[in-house]
Amino acid sequence: MSQPVCRIALDIGNSAAKVLIEPVADASGQSVPQLQSASFLFAAQTEGQGDWTDQLCRWVAKCLSPNEAMSPNEALSPNAALSVSDPVSIRWWVSTVNHRASEQLKRFLADQQGPRSDSCESGLLRKLMSASSFDDCWREISYRDIPLQLHVDRPQRVGIDRLLGAYGAANRFGAPVMVVDAGSAMTLDLVTQGASQRSDSADASDTAGQFAFCGGAILPGLRMQQSALAAGAEALANFGSLALSGEGPSQRGADAGFPSAAAVPALGPARDTRSAIQLGVQAATVGGVTWLWQKYRENLQQATSGPKIPELPIVITGGDGTEISAYLGQCHELVPNLVCFALLDLARSATV
Template sequence: MKTTTNIAVDIGNSAIKLALSTEEIIHEKSLPLVESDWQISAAQWALSHSDDQPLAWHIASVHPQATKTLTDHLGTNFPAAKVKLMTWCDVPMEPNVDEPDRLGIDRLISAYAATLQSEPPLVVVDAGSAITVDMVTADRKFQGGAILPGLGMQFASLAKGTASLPLLDSRHKKPHYPAKNTEDAIFSGVLTAAIAAIDLLIAKYGNHVNIAKEDVPVVLTGGDAPFLSPHLQHNHERIDNLVCRGILGLQS
């Protein structure tokens, strides 16, 4: 009997990330949702790493339309594949929030995955299309957190909401204080706002559990993590593809 290969899928607002583990090696792939036929590329990538084993797709998504695109493709072309849409009930971590059904599954799985790396209490920062800063207490309960616009969303908002400001197309810049041109001023302002918000939230969460801010473990993930990491005041561990790693951890 063939062993099933578990495919971890994290569908965000702008990209789909996939991961699977073979012989203790984790293979990972990211595809932008604006890419033509991304669902075909995702399925082909998974098949190429499955060693001809049956596939079981474990999907955590915050993008309903993209989820339908992928599941429709799998159902039509791979009817034997197992497909599971994950909910908070699949995660062994109690969400201490007002409406668990409305909690982004990516936030809860990231928090669970972070506890596999560090002992709580801890803070998880996911810097994607939106930036989330969430808290897990020592009793391993997800306590909620904060959501703010990601770097790209802030850049786009400034360009769309003003008559003259350009849309920045690169994050490969350094902040300048004070900045001497419009592009540097936008980048410096947006980056500094995000960093200041994250650092302040970490400090406030530390106060919530009576721990000095410098002693709060912080896990940083997300597509913009490489750009934020050098500027954060708090010590942190950067772990890429945290949601997919959490999904794989749940299947082991």
């Protein structure tokens, strides 16, 4: 009888690692309904808290162990049936645009198989990972693994998070769809229905999957815009590291300081420097999303020669997705951890 598998989706970005864990109840492959998620900054959030790799492993171990005490800020155990004594294999499905960070975690995880390793709070993770070789546990996804037609010039140079976001959004909402990933940089990509399969194609990436990734745009993220203002204008230097609000996914440690979305004038003008920066970043970001959404719709109309501009749903994800969602006028879907969900889609399929 084969061992049940615990799938862990890991999205390693420029500033944080996002984790989504989906334990499997038994060897038949039936998944536990609940998913547990967490985000870990690459720098320790508070002094003395320890390295992010150790924090991540402790969190995973606690999620899988019903006997481990969880703090109020941690997820509850997703499956009481799993315990330290159960023979379970962990499979890490990994998307990374930050190879230095992913290699750091990969080395840390490989070390957990050693008999002398005691860096994790619980021995559960080491025990689970010892069920098979580490090479079998770690699967880092490339563009070739994603069942999308890639209508771009150099698919190998497109961020893997963009391709996975496109794949995950199309799986859930169909195509065409516009995917906005609001991270350190903000990407705005278009996904359409794919062309008919062509057996004479020289590049398999041209014909893989029913959906087509058509490329998109890259804008500075919210904090990158603030940093640019701070670097270019001496009078604004003191405001460059402030977060857009003091709550929600966009908060970065102790750098909160801007008023919440509801407190900023919707139409302006702002009456103090902090609100003026907030309003300017809001206008640039939401204006960029809206303008590109309109252009993508016009391009779709030209491509299809239809009588009217087609509908184009918007899917928003990323660490600052909640901030973008609060201001965007168009109807949209907010899907946190979209890249992680796409990784789990791949893990459940036979395409990888």
